[in-house]
Amino acid sequence: MKTLGLIGGMSWESSAQYYRILNEEVRRRRGGTHSAQLLLWSFDFHRIEQLQHAGQWDALAVEMAEGARRLQAGGAQLLLICTNTMHRLADAVTDAVPVPLLHIADPTAARIKADGLQRIGLLGTAFTMEQDFYRGRLERTHGLDVLVPDEDDRRTVHRIIYEELITGVVRDASRQAYVEVIQRLVARGAQGIILGCTEIMLLIGQQDSPVPLFDTTTLHALAAIDAALDD
Template identity: 35%
Template sequence: MSWRSTALYYRMLNEMSEARHGSLENTASIVVTLPFAPLVAAMERGDSDAVSSRIAEAASQLEAAGAGCVLLTAFTAHFAVDVVRDAISIPLIDVGDALAQVCRDRKLDRVGMLGTTYTLESGHVAGRLAANGIEALLPEPKLATRVNAMIQGELTRGSLSETGGGIFDEAVDHLAGRGAQAVALACTELPLLLPRTSQVPLIDGVEAHVAFALSAMEKKA
């Protein structure tokens, strides 16, 4: 939920809307930005319930303001989707379902996944993929920890070192070596590294989420 990932979502949402519907046809949207530091502190002390409650409160604000659906612009925050869904009556567009749709469209059934250690350990996104018949391959723990440190220490702060990029490339190669047909970037900051050369296709999780949400809105309309 760093503001950088929210900015990426906002830009991509409107660029994709104009690409689909024409110049100046941006999407009407409402954004609630939560201060990131208190959420990180709560997660670090193990108080995920407090984080879930705050996210659900923000979702309720969006519904009250007239939103027709809700997106959480953070993969890690998807551990709170059940609490959020209980707090609102409008749809929550799940990023795991969005990635599953991309995998189905590309006929992929064995996909590597990179993200924060919390996203990988919580199993929410991998579970949504599994429910759609798609196996999610995760990096080995030590490598996952290094990727997590790169995300938290660099990308959420708007920077990227050559070492950090090397860690990302190593993780992608590792998953490809285990048989991944593609690697899903299950983190809203990881697409900030793109474009990037790799031996298997990279699935931009933000792009997938935005496209899935726009399609859902268009069907509803």
């Protein structure tokens, strides 16, 4: 079993889900008392969130590279950035260490294409929905047609993530707001919806959507176990 290196704490609410999924999946596949072999570098998200909203991406790149180096020093053989937004700095991680990085968008796109879908809605932070680092990978590398919510809906989706989900707050009113955003994306032709923030799984499930949901947290973790157990 390869040792996984998790760059987490962004937020720890979703990192905890990674830890659970990784260990449950190894136990499911190997049985008995087997569990995942992993290392976790967990940031204080308060500092990360402040730098994000200040647009200090160069400073964040330094932080991410240092986290990758710490995991490499600990013996990690495959890296995971346990957040969609911070994949904006995936190149900073791959430039810092020779350890391969499993990009969160790739297993997500693979599942969407395996399901025969082409036009997909994307929910996430404003950074993920509006900037090119994530949408561009889905479109140019994987050939998907990506839809994002309109400006007001993007503001709502982003606010709920940062004001509620990253602190573990799950509200019925916010779930309903997301359901309505999803419905509007479906009305525009979305055949499925990417939950493109690792905390959204805490709020929304398949029962809340008329089209398939693609939970990036779960898909990323399962792909990591595929790689870790590939003998």
